[in-house]
Amino acid sequence: MIRLSQASKTYYPRGRPPVVALKPTTFDIPVGEVTAILGESGAGKTTAGRLINGLTRPTSGSVEIDGVDIARLGHRELVEATRRIGVVFQGAALLARRTAQQNVELPLRIAGVGRAARRERARELLARVGLEAKAGAHPSQLSGGQRQRVAIARALSARPEYLLADEATSGLDAETTRSILGLLRELRDDLNLTVVLITHEMDVVRELADRAVLFENGSVAEQAAVSEAVRTPGSRLGNLILPPVNVAPAPRGTTTWEVGYTVGGVALDWPAALSARLGVPVLLLGGISEVINGDAAGRLYVAVPSGTPAESILAAGKSLGLILQPRGGDSADAEKVTFAR
Numbered sequence: 001m002i003r004l005s006q007a008s009k010t011y012y013p014r015g016r017p018p019v020v021a022l023k024p025t026t027f028d029i030p031v032g033e034v035t036a037i038l039g040e041s042g043a044g045k046t047t048a049g050r051l052i053n054g055l056t057r058p059t060s061g062s063v064e065i066d067g068v069d070i071a072r073l074g075h076r077e078l079v080e081a082t083r084r085i086g087v088v089f090q091g092a093a094l095l096a097r098r099t100a101q102q103n104v105e106l107p108l109r110i111a112g113v114g115r116a117a118r119r120e121r122a123r124e125l126l127a128r129v130g131l132e133a134k135a136g137a138h139p140s141q142l143s144g145g146q147r148q149r150v151a152i153a154r155a156l157s158a159r160p161e162y163l164l165a166d167e168a169t170s171g172l173d174a175e176t177t178r179s180i181l182g183l184l185r186e187l188r189d190d191l192n193l194t195v196v197l198i199t200h201e202m203d204v205v206r207e208l209a210d211r212a213v214l215f216e217n218g219s220v221a222e223q224a225a226v227s228e229a230v231r232t233p234g235s236r237l238g239n240l241i242l243p244p245v246n247v248a249p250a251p252r253g254t255t256t257w258e259v260g261y262t263v264g265g266v267a268l269d270w271p272a273a274l275s276a277r278l279g280v281p282v283l284l285l286g287g288i289s290e291v292i293n294g295d296a297a298g299r300l301y302v303a304v305p306s307g308t309p310a311e312s313i314l315a316a317g318k319s320l321g322l323i324l325q326p327r328g329g330d331s332a333d334a335e336k337v338t339f340a341r
């Protein structure tokens with residue numbers, strides 16, 4: 001497990017005032033899970049990543065990897081301790097004079113792996129990221145997305161226990177992103193790889209992340225399991241991952257209810273089932289429903305005739321695995337939306 005305890009980072013640029021990149025911050029990265037680090041530009045995400053990887057030492061606090069505080073290690077021990085962390089950074093830096101294949105082989109060379117084994121492992125990884133045809137190409141002959149994929153293959157080549165990826169899929173097309181996410185998921189499941197993803201892409205978070213940590217102004221504002229965050233009303237993390245949508249106003253004589261799904265098994269015919277249980281029409285006004293980590297998650301809005309007792313709605317919803325919350329009644333401009341006869 002990686003654990004930051006009250007870890008902070010202040011930069012002291014020469015001739016300029018100090019910059020607090022990270023205020024004292026505490027969070028855990030559990031083993032075998034994918035943790036997404038989210039937050040606006042400048043919030044401190046990359047700084048936290050650099051602390052985890054030992055590239056930067058904290059100004060205060062500790063950074064533990066499996067119980068060892070790497071902030072206190074000497075240079076050689078630090079290199080040893082962080083060898084178990086594969087890294088892909090914003091703007092992949094590959095060695096320009098080496099081919100894709102040689103770049104992927106590099107960590108294995110450093111680790112003393114023999115030539116034949118190196119070659120085979122690099123080929124296998126290049127195939128996984130869809131670049132077997134480019135094994136002999138130099139970085140200048142590759143597109144940005146292809147370089148990114150070589151960097152991912154390189155980060156994985158020495159079979160790290162942790163993978164830290166800072167915007168690793170940014171700028172890649174949907175197909176390539178999907179194949180890389182598939183690869184990361186397999187590695188998590190097969191090798192118990194722990195993945196830390198710093199990302200702005202909520203598709204990636206919905207598809208792959210188990211946990212999410214939200215950074216704001218240089219510290220952690222919220223952290224939760226993704227499935228938990230999207231089901232917690234008012235969670236900023238939840239709203240980022242599954243954004244609220246604009247919905248039609250409630251038709252005359254109805255009340256709008258917000259619907260969330262509980263964990264594990266919501267039958268997707270719930271609007272019909274809810275209507276049948278209540279004996280009144282239930283109108284779907286809008287919202288989103290997604291599969292997050294193999295489990296249905298949603299935030300939807302329905303209109304129910306205003307006379308329907310709230311207790312009945314809540315009870316019927318609960319029996320269907322729904323979390324229901326009233327969101328207010330009809331409005332004068334809602335006449336256009338009506339129930340079908």
Ligand SMILES: Nc1ncnc2c1ncn2[C@@H]1O[C@H](COP(=O)(O)OP(=O)(O)OP(=O)(O)O)[C@@H](O)[C@H]1O
Pocket residue numbers: 011012013019020021022039040041042043044045046047048
């Ligand atoms: N070496 C440095 N010297 C001075 N200030 C720095 C340094 N590195 C980062 N900062 C400052 O620390 C703050 C946090 O930067 P950081 O790179 O961690 O943000 P980020 O959340 O990764 O943003 P982005 O999403 O844009 O990558 C920013 O205000 C940045 O300007």
Ligand SMILES: [Mg+2]
Pocket residue numbers: 045046047090166
């Ligand atoms: Mg960054």
